[in-house]
Amino acid sequence: xxxxxxxxxxxxxxxxxxxxxxxPLLALIGLFRDDPRPGKIDMGVGVYRDAGGKTPxxxxxxxxxxxxxxxxxxxSYLGPEGDARFAELLTPIAFGEIDRAQLxxxxxxxxxxxLRLGAELLARGRAGARVLVGxxxxxxxxxxxxxxxxxxxxFKHFDVATQTLRFExxxxxxxxxxxxxxxxxxxxxxxxxxxxxxxxxxxxxxPLIAERGLLPFVDLAYQGLGNGLDADAFGLRxxxxxxxxxxxxxxxxxxxxxxxxxxxxxxxxxDTAAVIQSNLLALARANWSMPPDHGAAIVRxxxxxxxxxxxxxxxxxxxxxxxxSVREGAAGRDPALATLTQQTGMFSMLPLSPDQxxxxxxxxxxxxxxxxxxxxxxxxPDAIPAFAAAVAAVR
Ligand SMILES: Cc1ncc(COP(=O)(O)O)c(C=O)c1O
Numbered sequence: 082x083x084x085x086x087x088x089x090x091x092x093x094x095x096x097x098x099x100x101x102x103x104x105p106l107l108a109l110i111g112l113f114r115d116d117p118r119p120g121k122i123d124m125g126v127g128v129y130r131d132a133g134g135k136t137p138x139x140x141x142x143x144x145x146x147x148x149x150x151x152x153x154x155x156x157s158y159l160g161p162e163g164d165a166r167f168a169e170l171l172t173p174i175a176f177g178e179i180d181r182a183q184l185x186x187x188x189x190x191x192x193x194x195x196l197r198l199g200a201e202l203l204a205r206g207r208a209g210a211r212v213l214v215g216x217x218x219x220x221x222x223x224x225x226x227x228x229x230x231x232x233x234x235x236f237k238h239f240d241v242a243t244q245t246l247r248f249e250x251x252x253x254x255x256x257x258x259x260x261x262x263x264x265x266x267x268x269x270x271x272x273x274x275x276x277x278x279x280x281x282x283x284x285x286x287x288p289l290i291a292e293r294g295l296l297p298f299v300d301l302a303y304q305g306l307g308n309g310l311d312a313d314a315f316g317l318r319x320x321x322x323x324x325x326x327x328x329x330x331x332x333x334x335x336x337x338x339x340x341x342x343x344x345x346x347x348x349x350x351x352d353t354a355a356v357i358q359s360n361l362l363a364l365a366r367a368n369w370s371m372p373p374d375h376g377a378a379i380v381r382x383x384x385x386x387x388x389x390x391x392x393x394x395x396x397x398x399x400x401x402x403x404x405x406s407v408r409e410g411a412a413g414r415d416p417a418l419a420t421l422t423q424q425t426g427m428f429s430m431l432p433l434s435p436d437q438x439x440x441x442x443x444x445x446x447x448x449x450x451x452x453x454x455x456x457x458x459x460x461x462p463d464a465i466p467a468f469a470a471a472v473a474a475v476r
Pocket of ligand 1: 127190191192193194219267272300302332333334335340343344345
């Protein structure tokens with residue numbers, strides 16, 4: 082039988098596929114691009130923008146790239162762990178002081194790659210392991226964990242209508258969990274709500290997670306864009322101080338402005354670090370074999386140089402302060418925006434209905450995700466009054 086005849090008889094494997102919905106944020110980008118109105122405001126896309134509305138390449142990144150261009154001797158393979166010096170230099174920034182004998186880690190394609198590798202490690206350890214996830218959360222968390230074979234147990238992290246973090250519900254979910262369950266935690270700058278645990282709340286959560294025998298998985302994707310590099314790592318460090326095993330998915334894509342270079346790392350704290358590292362290498366090999374080099378080489382070059390590190394820290398701090406100033410500038414202008422100053426990082430989720438969000442777009446040329454998530458860094462100083470007036474008009 083010819084190959085074509087065989088295919089007609091059995092049907093192609095691919096015939097079972099059904100069309101999947103496009104990412105709604107991509108559709109929003111298209112709508113915004115095609116909108117001819119001069120004062121249009123884009124708060125949909127999830128990248129940092131400066132006061133001029135640009136997503137700049139950081140000065141330290143440019144300098145590191147120039148150095149690499151001149152100095153890099155080879156593009157030969159590095160191995161499934163990626164750039165080991167990159168991961169080593171990132172360690173004190175994320176963890177502060179830590180016993181390195183208890184820590185393993187590999188470079189990954191972005192924070193997404195780190196989350197996926199961590200999810201696969203968990204599924205390899207226990208098929209169908211349960212992961213407690215506070216909602217709303219970054220829209221990719223759930224499909225990513227499920228694709229790796231994990232089971233999601235949702236609990237309410239934040240109530241959008243009242244703009245309150247539901248700490249009691251977090252505690253109740255932890256108390257109701259079965260020992261051995263995993264809990265996914267946003268380390269800082271919660272996406273999409275900006276509602277982070279306070280220091281006092283972390284100090285309650287971290288020992289409770291240990292007491293209940295849960296395994297914390299911390300997603301640290303925005304370190305330095307909330308309250309500063311050390312303050313944003315407070316939760317992670319509290320969790321590590323109390324728990325014998327912790328997974329950490331780290332992204333350098335936002336705090337180094339390297340988005341498309343896909344720079345991240347998965348770290349695991351455990352006294353079985355050597356065994357875990359061997360599993361991470363095997364999983365990485367089976368996924369991407371080796372991560373892309375350029376972005377991690379940039380981060381390594383910056384962190385290996387005191388001058389470039391100082392430049393990076395200063396620019397990151399300026400980005401953080403700009404986000405804060407937008408929050409402060411908008412909060413006083415309408416009651417619906419008042420809680421912007423209680424939230425941190427680039428994102429907040431406004432208590433607006435789908436109709437109000439559509440009117441904002443169609444009538445006022447203000448673009449935000451259909452969930453009401455806004456990227457406050459999408460506001461230039463000039464646009465703050467127009468944005469607040471538009472929100473007031475639709476309420
Ligand atoms: C909470 C959270 N985790 C992880 C990621 C993934 O980051 P990356 O672009 O490095 O894959 C994002 C990206 O938006 C995020 O918001």
